[in-house]
Amino acid sequence: MKLLSNFFYLIIISILLFFISDVHAQNDKKQLEKEKNTIQKQINEAQQILAQTANKKNASIGQLNAINKQIEGLSKLIRTYSSELSIINSQIEEDGIVINALQQDLDNLKKEYASMVYSLYKSSNGFNRLSFIFASSDLNQFYMRFKYLEQYTSARKNQVQLISEVKSEIETEKTSLELSKEKKNTLLNEQLNEKEKLDKLRSEQDKIFKNLKNEEAKLAQDISKKKDEVSKLENLISKLLTEELKSTASSAEKVTELNIDIKNVTNSFEQSKANLPWPVSTGFISEKFGTHPHPVLKRVKMPNDGVNIQTKQNEQVRAVFNGVVKKIAIVPGEFKYVVIIQHGTYFTVYAKLRKVDVKMGQQIAKDDVIGEVNTDIDGISEVQFQVWKNTQKLDPELWLAKR
Numbered sequence: 001m002k003l004l005s006n007f008f009y010l011i012i013i014s015i016l017l018f019f020i021s022d023v024h025a026q027n028d029k030k031q032l033e034k035e036k037n038t039i040q041k042q043i044n045e046a047q048q049i050l051a052q053t054a055n056k057k058n059a060s061i062g063q064l065n066a067i068n069k070q071i072e073g074l075s076k077l078i079r080t081y082s083s084e085l086s087i088i089n090s091q092i093e094e095d096g097i098v099i100n101a102l103q104q105d106l107d108n109l110k111k112e113y114a115s116m117v118y119s120l121y122k123s124s125n126g127f128n129r130l131s132f133i134f135a136s137s138d139l140n141q142f143y144m145r146f147k148y149l150e151q152y153t154s155a156r157k158n159q160v161q162l163i164s165e166v167k168s169e170i171e172t173e174k175t176s177l178e179l180s181k182e183k184k185n186t187l188l189n190e191q192l193n194e195k196e197k198l199d200k201l202r203s204e205q206d207k208i209f210k211n212l213k214n215e216e217a218k219l220a221q222d223i224s225k226k227k228d229e230v231s232k233l234e235n236l237i238s239k240l241l242t243e244e245l246k247s248t249a250s251s252a253e254k255v256t257e258l259n260i261d262i263k264n265v266t267n268s269f270e271q272s273k274a275n276l277p278w279p280v281s282t283g284f285i286s287e288k289f290g291t292h293p294h295p296v297l298k299r300v301k302m303p304n305d306g307v308n309i310q311t312k313q314n315e316q317v318r319a320v321f322n323g324v325v326k327k328i329a330i331v332p333g334e335f336k337y338v339v340i341i342q343h344g345t346y347f348t349v350y351a352k353l354r355k356v357d358v359k360m361g362q363q364i365a366k367d368d369v370i371g372e373v374n375t376d377i378d379g380i381s382e383v384q385f386q387v388w389k390n391t392q393k394l395d396p397e398l399w400l401a402k403r
Helices: 002-051 061-123 129-134 139-213 216-249 262-271
Strands: 284-287 307-311 316-318 323-331 336-343 346-356 369-373 381-389 392-394
Touching: 002 061, 002 284, 061 139, 061 284, 061 307, 216 323, 216 336, 216 346, 216 381, 262 336, 262 346, 323 346, 336 369, 369 381
Parallel strands: none
Antiparallel strands: 284 307, 307 381, 316 369, 323 336, 336 346, 346 369, 346 381, 381 392
């Protein structure tokens, strides 16, 4: 009976530990699966965006950005495969431990059963059950022998049942182990395929980079022109915001003609930090906020008052929050049409638009279409998005929801 008690104790502990471990593993798997789907969506978007520039003969920064985004996505995807493989390896190891423990318990149960059968045979001196009972010297011995045989018969049945249950559990664990091994092989093949894609992309990246490097003089000219355009846009925005601050300071808390409570709108906008929708439904950040090295000419520093979002051709650009259109302007060069929307003491800027669908002073809601993204001669469709608080530039990436 002591062996049975120890057996049940070990089984319960093993099941509990396995259950807890399995729950954690399943949760980790779900999270990794979710991450894989998100990353794959980003890779597919970058592929589609790249395809729109692939028919252009000349290499472009836009092509390089799209390939860089795919490489970034594939690298993340391969890391998720590694994490998933790590979980499966742990499961395989745990399954092996459980199978070995169950097999040891099964061997002990078989030994105990054999010992019980032998003991019963010995105690009955080789007679059958009836002979063993009726050979009793008195009624009390008769009763004791009868109960003894009854208890042994019950114990043997329990032992046989336990042996059968442990065998069944071993088969279940072996099936689980085989499924884990199959899943591991599948994942290894998928990971290998992604690594091959990554190698091809890196080769393409190197080719485009070299082509762009050979056009260093043209790039330097483009950079100089772009810096001049950035300065013009910054001056336009700064002038507008300075005038707006003076206007707001000389008025009440409300803009009377639209009956807008500036304080409430400001608070609402602030509460939406890190949760604002993207101004376009597809795309990726191709150029971050602030000063950073040029993607090809590393010694050259590029300023950016917002973030550039590379997207698909003819993509609609939408307002990220409720507000009022304060300015529509044309900035010669790559910025094209520019729309500035006020949200209390905050302003959002949408540049590089091919056309505009709103009017000055118009009150708009979140997700309203304000225009359409421009596509340049290299086939690159890109919108620039900025966030300002009064005359202070903010990093838009900190305000947009994670994708």
